[in-house]
């Protein structure tokens with residue numbers, strides 16, 4: 001018997017025998033209208049069961065992968081399955097750019113927006129904040145476009161895969177720009193304690209990496225935009241951290257060949273904002289991930305609290321990345337009306353032990369009103385997750401209106417979001 005499909009990490013085997021791959025809109029409509037339950041799979045980079053279904057799982061990668069600049073040149077309309085890597089190259093060729101990217105360019109635009117995927121930067125919203133309209137196929141096969149400004153728009157974009165099949169999205173763009181990437185090593189703990197906000201705000205995008213050992217912050221990845229902030233003032237020593245003398249990988253012991261260019265060499269935004277290059281395996285490939293978001297004002301305290309108890313989980317950590325995301329207005333976004341600090345864990349690929357360690361992390365973060373990433377592993381009870389999303393009732397109503405039979409729902413959504 002053929003093996004059932006898995007997600008990218010291989011920690012999840014989907015409940016289906018195979019993934020449907022329609023080659024046209026008509027084929028897709030035929031599949032949608034005859035399905036009892038259906039879920040779209042993007043590039044499968046989520047670690048949680050958010051993309052799983054007991055019905056039909058469908059990839060849109062066989063549909064035309066269209067990317068088109070809109071006539072006024074300030075936005076681009078892209079098919080849902082297109083990956084950020086291809087979109088970014090297209091935009092750069094046309095002299096345009098997005099405001100930010102996640103750590104990897106391998107993920108689909110629709111799948112990333114559905115889970116509120118983010119990069120870093122105190123002024124940068126998640127990737128979904130670039131969306132200005134979205135075209136969706138409903139369970140009855142009809143197609144509808146939602147536009148920014150409509151009441152429900154803030155509900156559909158971070159849609160967790162439950163609002164229908166996202167056929168295409170229009171994203172706002174800006175003129176292309178250069179980024180310089182610097183990696184600093186061994187940031188002293190006292191600098192972090194005294195200057196956390198200044199460090200996180202020092203450049204367009206800043207990421208801290210730790211293994212929860214001394215020195216606490218092993219690497220600081222600084223992505224500097226000279227067109228916005230002039231000459232990078234960091235120098236060889238910055239906040240008593242040393243400029244790395246060669247390229248680095250954020251995980252210890254891994255060749256930096258898969259990482260985007262560093263050492264301050266200016267280059268196009270799409271070749272610096274992600275940590276990992278499109279033509280290589282991102283991160284380690286042998287891992288599972290979790291991530292939690294706390295209000296930015298609690299970010300340092302949350303990191304300090306985790307450090308206190310880190311002996312209970314650090315042996316499972318390949319790297320923790322600490323980033324910032326600016327507030328947005330999407331109902332199911334973890335950054336809904338709050339600037340956050342994101343605390344991410346690249347764990348060893350041992351899900352049983354990771355799931356056993358997660359409650360300690362979650363209990364430690366609970367006083368800081370942490371919520372989890374939709375696409376990553378958590379053991380937080382569903383009612384605690386729900387409590388972190390003030391518009392979840394509106395989202396539930398919207399999902400019921402758009403999809404009265406619950407065709408696009410799955411066990412994950414039923415358990416965490418749509419309990420009744």
Ligand SMILES: Cc1cc2nc3c(=O)[nH]c(=O)nc-3n(C[C@H](O)[C@H](O)[C@H](O)COP(=O)(O)OP(=O)(O)OC[C@H]3O[C@@H](n4cnc5c(N)ncnc54)[C@H](O)[C@@H]3O)c2cc1C
Pocket residue numbers: 008039040041042043044045046047050051060080081102103104107108109110111112113114115116117118119160161162164165166167282283373375376
């Ligand atoms: C190595 C690695 C690094 C990562 N780095 C980051 C990071 O920097 N920042 C971050 O926030 N996350 C990060 N993630 C998580 C990742 O960005 C999210 O899980 C994202 O959702 C993956 O996109 P995808 O295309 O693989 O979506 P999938 O995992 O395939 O699907 C996610 C959800 O979107 C839905 N969906 C997908 N396409 C459609 C569509 N066309 N219509 C309707 N619903 C759809 C699915 O049903 C599912 O509910 C990382 C993951 C990995 C493996």
